[in-house]
Amino acid sequence: MKTHDVQSISIAKPRADVFAYIANPANLPDWTNAFKSADAERAELVTPNGAVPIRLETRASAEQGTIDWIMTFPDGSVGAAYSRVTEDAGNSSIYSFVLMAPPVPLEALEGALEAQKKTLATELVSLRKRLEA
Known part of the structure; x- marks a missing residue:
C-alpha cells in the first residue's frame, strides 16, 4: 500500500x-484547498466534516530550500507534509x-491519499499562477 505521493x-x-511565499504559513489559504486560515502556530483545516482547528508547525530552511509542515490534530494524531x-x-x-497519507484508519488510507493527490495537483497549478502573476 502506497503511503505517499511526490509531485x-x-x-x-x-x-x-x-x-519566501511558500514558507509563510499565512499564505497557505491562498493556494491550497486544505486551509481556511493559518499562522505561525495554528490553522483551520478544511475537511469533509467541516473545519478543524489544528496546531501547525512550519519548519523552513532558506539555505536548504525546505519547507515542512507538522500538523497536530485535536485527537493528538500528527500529519506531515514535506516540500x-x-x-x-x-x-x-x-x-x-x-x-504523506493522512492520519486516518488503515481502511480509509488508500482512498484518502488518492483524493489528496488530485487536490495537490490542482493546488500546485494554483500556486504557479499566483506566483507568476
Whole structure:
C-alpha cells in the first residue's frame, strides 16, 4: 500500500521569491484547498466534516530550500507534509512536494491519499499562477 505521493511544478520566479511565499504559513489559504486560515502556530483545516482547528508547525530552511509542515490534530494524531524549492534554469524554480497519507484508519488510507493527490495537483497549478502573476 502506497503511503505517499511526490509531485513537482516549475515556477517562472527566482528560488528566493518562491521560497519566501511558500514558507509563510499565512499564505497557505491562498493556494491550497486544505486551509481556511493559518499562522505561525495554528490553522483551520478544511475537511469533509467541516473545519478543524489544528496546531501547525512550519519548519523552513532558506539555505536548504525546505519547507515542512507538522500538523497536530485535536485527537493528538500528527500529519506531515514535506516540500522543497530548488533552482532551475534562468530565473525559474522547481517546487516539489511530498504528500504523506493522512492520519486516518488503515481502511480509509488508500482512498484518502488518492483524493489528496488530485487536490495537490490542482493546488500546485494554483500556486504557479499566483506566483507568476
